[in-house]
Amino acid sequence: MKNNIIYLSCFILMSLTSFSQSISSSPYSLYGVGSVYDSDFGILPAIGSSGMALPSDTFINNLNPASLGFVSLNHFMFDIGGKAIATTYQSSLRSEKRNNFQFSHMAFAFPVTKNSGFSLALRPYSSGAFKISNLALPMENSQEYYYLTAVGSGGLNNFDFSYGYRFGKKLSLGFTGSVLFGNVSDERNFLIQNTLTTVAKKTDYKGFRATLGAQYKIDSTFTIAPVIKLPAQIKASKVQNVQVIADEITTTIQSNVASDVDDYYMPLEIGAGFSKRFKNNLNMTFDYEKSFWNNTNQSELYGNFVNQDRFALGFTYSAKKDIRRYWDHVQYAMGANFDNGYLEVDGKRVNNASVSIGLSLPIENTLTTLNISYSYGQKGRIANDLIKENYHKLSLNLSLDGIWFVKRKFE
Template sequence: MKNTVFLLTFVLVSLTSFSQSISSSPYSLYGVGSLYDADFGSISSIGSSGMALPSTSFINNLNPASLGFMPLNHFMLDVGGKAIGTTYEGSKKTEKRNNFQFSHIAFAFPVTKNSGFSVALRPYSSASYKISNLVLPISDSMESYSLTAAGSGGLNNFDFSYGYRFGDKLTVGASAALLFGNIEDQRYLVVSNSITTIEKKTDYNGLRATIGSQYKIDSTFTIAATFKLPAQIKGSKVQSVSTIADEVSTTVESNVSSDVDDYYMPLEIGVGISKRFKNVLNMTLDYEKSLWKDTNQSDSYGTFVNQDRFALGFTYFDANRNMRKYWDRIQYSAGANFDTGYLEIDGKRVNNASISVGISLPIENTFSALNISYSYGQKGTVSNNLIKENYHKVSVNLSLDGIWFVKRKIE
């Protein structure tokens, strides 16, 4: 009973924190904001890899097929958050910002001995930016204009996943995600002696499906694949526009509602492996290709390009040790991640590279664990008047496991 009350209390606290989550990045000006990495369990400590890991002791959000390996009578809950300190480095000055972000809340349970189901709520993208006096060229002209912008909001991802296991080796799974949210944006454009103010709120909503598979070649080696299908995210906006020229103010639009160009999610293809060595060290390696260029969409300030992501992780846990000793049950992890990015600005890719280390502290004698990881990374570049982000990130995930629907043998 105490465990149940604790779980419910943690859920309520996490849902409250979810509405307050903020991610700051000047690159969230583009599209629907910067894409969010919400990693469950210890995945953040292994470079966000793990597509081939089964959901035997935690909820694996990277592949719905992993749910086919869920143990019977186990109810799992996963919640997490991040603390991020970022230094923004430009060609002339630097700036530091710190923030805390809610990462996710999810629960999963087995449906049959060969299948499992999960529900998860997490941010999909986050837009939180303040940009002052950014000079940009005017298309088909030798002139330029100055942009000052501020925005907030982003999209949320609410998904349902199901995985089924055929025999002892093959699992397949699928998930359906509802993407929804809004972005509030205010921009000031200065051209010569004219100032244009644009205030708008854009609402987005759409559905996206993912299918995946895992195959156990043997007890130490698993391969996996995922396919995130293309999706169309519809948008509508309410906008006000005013101008000031020669000290004369003119209202062009006042709270005018209209549709905006749909936002297109690309086909994303991923493959991964998980290999265990001598029952002590586990390696995970993932590769994912996102075909953003095929969406044929563009942004006013950048171009969408195909994206490649590489993730590598190592986990140390000696299963041969005495599991009665607490320190012998601790898991240690490290990883690296490189992402070429899906935006190209003035011919420069906005890529991202990071390294991570982590520790998983067991709770009681179940699969419950407190996962703590640290990551250091760099995003973007200083060249071409762009901004480079150097960030330190501490992720804390609580993975709780409860054994339900088992009749006590001793009262």
């Protein structure tokens, strides 16, 4: 039974990875390097993506590298995840439904010493798959409009290596180095009166970012955790083609012209979280994170980057009454998440809010678990050039835990 569940989960997750090249269809992925992607491991999607203060004792916690200081000795952990998302896009004129499947992450972690652990993870950082038709935009210093049609795909990948070390029983410190790489391709058509300008380009990105974290156990039931993501500069270069069509005459302005473009800047992000356990079976987590996008001095033709606030709250519960009853070992979870957005379009924030529920199902008498969660959320709003997204998301994470380097004992 155990092997059948694991094989079935792996098959579903591997199937999801085949769709990973189109992991977002949000029109807001038009901005920057695409929509920032939420890749949460283990039980985290079910608790509103909170958990900075949770240790990596039963799953790999990607929110805080300090959690690796609590990896159990001789335990090797592997985590893989995927998502299925059904989204309805609404504007003041029409609505449209789209479904897509997304690869979320692949990671493994293991102890280095009895007080430290190391992990490697591969996950998307951003995704940009969009299609916009005949969007009317005002011309600067004019009462007239021009029309934009755009198609794009691509995004950035994130390869993380993390290390956490625990000092005594209370304090753990951690570091994550993130290598970001990828490209975004898009074609944009600008129709101004009777002149059509086509700009097709492919932009490559590469860079590095560091994250610092800590966890401190005030007592056996209460843990606090600060996390700092340092600002980073992501180098960019592009290859571009430009054509102008006027009076049925096509003029090539650029053909496969390579050049450097403005680099993409990731902001300083400061977060803090806590975890509180009640009566050994109910646990509450709460996270707050501030992202200083204003300091990157970036802007888009169609909007601006602004400072972002994110709040996340989660609860988990397990009965743990009878060790012989399977459902007493199941962990039940629920959560909520809200952020006011890092994009401002036409003076209005593109915010996001969601609620979630889930289960963590143990695989027989092991620490391996199958984490299933469902969330419903809304992003953006219906106003002028803005679009509202209503989405249903089903997340499936398989957290494998194996014991290595332990000799069998025979009596």
